[in-house]
Amino acid sequence: VEGASGGGDSPVPAFLNWCRTVGLELSPKVSVSREGTVSGYGMVALEDVQRGELLFVVPRAVLLSQKTSTIRGLLEKEHGALQSQSGWVPLLLALLYEYLAEDSPWRCYFSLWPDLGNLQHPMFWSEGERKQLLQGTGVPEAVGKDLANISHEYSTIVLPFLEAHPDIFPLHARSLELYRQLVAMVMAYSFQEPLEEEEDEKEPNPPMMVPAADILNHVANHNANLEYSPEYLRMVATQPIPKGQEIFNTYGQMANWQLVHMYGFAEPYPGNTDDTADIQMTTVRAAALQGATTEAERRLVCERWDFLCQLEMVGEEGAFVIGREEVLTEEELSATLKVLCMPAEEFRELKEQDGWEEDDDEEDSLTLTNKTIPKLKASWKTLLRNSALLTLQAYATDLKSDQELLRNKETRAKLSWREEQALQVRYGQKRILHQLLELTSS
Numbered sequence: 001v002e003g004a005s006g007g008g009d010s011p012v013p014a015f016l017n018w019c020r021t022v023g024l025e026l027s028p029k030v031s032v033s034r035e036g037t038v039s040g041y042g043m044v045a046l047e048d049v050q051r052g053e054l055l056f057v058v059p060r061a062v063l064l065s066q067k068t069s070t071i072r073g074l075l076e077k078e079h080g081a082l083q084s085q086s087g088w089v090p091l092l093l094a095l096l097y098e099y100l101a102e103d104s105p106w107r108c109y110f111s112l113w114p115d116l117g118n119l120q121h122p123m124f125w126s127e128g129e130r131k132q133l134l135q136g137t138g139v140p141e142a143v144g145k146d147l148a149n150i151s152h153e154y155s156t157i158v159l160p161f162l163e164a165h166p167d168i169f170p171l172h173a174r175s176l177e178l179y180r181q182l183v184a185m186v187m188a189y190s191f192q193e194p195l196e197e198e199e200d201e202k203e204p205n206p207p208m209m210v211p212a213a214d215i216l217n218h219v220a221n222h223n224a225n226l227e228y229s230p231e232y233l234r235m236v237a238t239q240p241i242p243k244g245q246e247i248f249n250t251y252g253q254m255a256n257w258q259l260v261h262m263y264g265f266a267e268p269y270p271g272n273t274d275d276t277a278d279i280q281m282t283t284v285r286a287a288a289l290q291g292a293t294t295e296a297e298r299r300l301v302c303e304r305w306d307f308l309c310q311l312e313m314v315g316e317e318g319a320f321v322i323g324r325e326e327v328l329t330e331e332e333l334s335a336t337l338k339v340l341c342m343p344a345e346e347f348r349e350l351k352e353q354d355g356w357e358e359d360d361d362e363e364d365s366l367t368l369t370n371k372t373i374p375k376l377k378a379s380w381k382t383l384l385r386n387s388a389l390l391t392l393q394a395y396a397t398d399l400k401s402d403q404e405l406l407r408n409k410e411t412r413a414k415l416s417w418r419e420e421q422a423l424q425v426r427y428g429q430k431r432i433l434h435q436l437l438e439l440t441s442s
Contacts, residue, residue, distance in 0.1 A: 012041075012113035018108035024212055026056045030053055030247060032112075039265060040114055040218045043248050049241040054165060055224060056212050058233045064106050065208035071168060078161065084153050088186055091207055093161065093184050096173055109211045111188075116181040120264030120417060123147055123184060136395035137257045137429060138319075146183075154179050188263045193228050203217040210349035218263070220222075220273045224249050225305035245384055256425045266424035270430070276328060277432040278319035279391050282337070285314075287386035288340045304339050311335065311355055322432050327368035333366060365406035373439040385440035388433045399430040417432040 011316045012032050019026060029047045036044050049055070066075045075082065082089045096106040122130050122143050130140045132428075152175050162169045172178075189206035191214070213226055213235055224247050227234045243248060251259075255276040266272070282403040285305050292298040308314045313335040320336075321328040339347065373381070379439065392398070405411060405423060414424065 011108070014108045015112050016414075017375070019212065022062045022105075024056065024057050024062050026212065027054060028345055029053070030166040032212075036244065037246050038217050038219075040217075041112055041215050045241045045243055045245050045247060047236045048243050049247075051235045051239050055235040055237060055247060058210055058212055058235075060233070063208050063210055063233070064094065064098065064109070066206060069098060070101070074165070074168065081161065082157060084157055085149065086153060087155055087203070087206055089153065089225050090181050091186060091190070091209075092179065093158065095185070095209070096179070097169065098171060098360065099182070099197060099406055100173055104212070109209075112215065113185065117414065118176070118184070119181060119184050119188075120421070121184045121187070122261060123150075125418060129418065132396065133419060134260070134425065136391075137260075137422075137425050139261050141255050142160035142257075142394070146430075147180075148181055150183055151176065155265050155281060156414045167214045170360065184264075213249070216247055217298050218251045218259070219248045219255070219267060219271060220250070220253075221271070222248040222250040236307065241262065256283075256428045260421050260425050264421070266421045266428075268424055269428050272428065273324065275324060275428040275432065277322045277391070277436075279387050280431075281314040281318045281320060282316060283330075283390050284320065284336055284340070284383065284387045287383055287390055290386060290390075291383070300327070300344065307347075307351060308336055308339050313339075322436060324432060324435075325370055337376075337380040337383060341377065341383060370435070370439060373436070374442045381440040385437060388440070392430065393431050395426060395430065397422050397426065397433055399427070402427045 004356070015032065016025075016026070027049075029045060029049055030043050033044050033045050034041055034254060036042075037240070043055070052057050060425075067074060069075065071094060075093060082093070087099075098106050100190070102371050104110070122134065122139055123146055125133075130143060134140055148242070158179060159174060162174050186207055186209075189209060191210045193205045195202055195204065196204055208227070210233060211214060213233065213247040216224060216235070221244075223239045223241050224235050225238045226249065227236055235249070237247075251263065254272075255261075255274060256272050257276075257278075259272075260266050267275075289298055305314070313332045318332075319329075320333045327333050339350070342350070376384075385432045402423060404416075406427060
């Protein structure tokens with residue numbers, strides 16, 4: 001999050017002027033500001049806003065996408081060569097062109113962007129920083145995959161395209177670093193229009209940039225929402241917003257580790273009601289193997305695990321997602337606990353019939369929530385507890401040291417932005433895992 005720009009050089013007046021020129025209408029009740037916002041620019045209510053009230057309207061022509069960019073013809077023509085795993089390459093090339101073009105129609109929009117050399121996404125942290133601050137949270141692994149994918153996409157698709165069109169892209173456009181920064185901007189600021197219900201089978205819509213809408217910051221308990229119509233996009237208040245309060249959109253139900261990974265910030269505890277902690281599926285297997293005392297028992301655990309893999313309940317890469325109130329991957333976790341803990345005889349029968357029938361065993365109809373977990377079979381609870389303990393061992397610090405850091409005002413004031421965000425991610429996850437320990441120890 002960048003510091004406020006000095007004195008009178010604010011790009012806001014030029015941006016607002018541009019909005020008027022292109023027909024992007026802001027309600028007189030809102031203002032774009034750095035004052036009174038949680039980070040960078042935000043939008044603040046100048047007067048009381050009622051639920052359902054229109055905050056601003058963005059005509060579709062103002063959106064920046066592969067379809068509206070000055071180079072849309074070229075992107076359309078080369079469509080086949082620009083296919084990638086992410087599906088983002090056409091938008092990224094459009095952004096690269098417009099961002100570097102002196103006369104881009106979106107010049108005033110870019111002036112409100114954060115400084116690209118100063119982005120806070122963990123992909124711009126050093127590997128040491130990521131390991132030290134975020135070990136155990138799942139972020140370093142996610143970033144590792146991102147960086148590998150971005151490099152691959154750049155070298156195999158983007159760079160050849162830039163080299164093939166030197167008349168359109170200046171030499172300094174050929175920069176993996178700049179490409180990575182634009183990926184981070186698309187991660188943090190783009191919007192994806194949801195498919196209509198009847199289009200569910202189709203590919204998802206490509207991302208696009210929505211000026212004004214991307215100024216809004218995120219909280220789980222948001223007060224505004226973007227609505228799509230054929231001609232316009234509208235930001236509408238979803239609850240009353242008192243004068244002086246910040247207007248927040250939602251980026252979806254995001255755990256803090258996802259917020260840090262994709263946006264470079266976390267929501268301070270206990271604000272993020274969507275926070276979760278992951279228990280890797282392979283960790284549950286490790287916990288089950290820990291409980292096996294003989295070679296025969298170990299073989300049986302592996303056999304049961306392979307059976308769960310065949311049922312597609314588990315995999316080497318997956319995780320069980322534990323929320324604050326309930327388990328979000330309930331079906332997979334229930335099946336895993338059931339198969340790993342059932343008597344050998346029962347497992348043999350299950351294998352013979354290739355999975356279970358919809359039986360009416362009460363144990364299976366239990367939802368995995370904070371109320372029901374203490375009522376599970378003892379063997380299930382032991383396995384869950386041991387899995388949570390193993391997960392907690394993956395962090396570089398324990399809950400207690402994070403708690404002390406949060407409580408100690410002096411030490412905390414000295415934390416960098418990155419250290420503070422990482423602390424919130426770790427602390428929220430460990431709270432959920434410790435809660436699971438309590439629920440399984442009764």
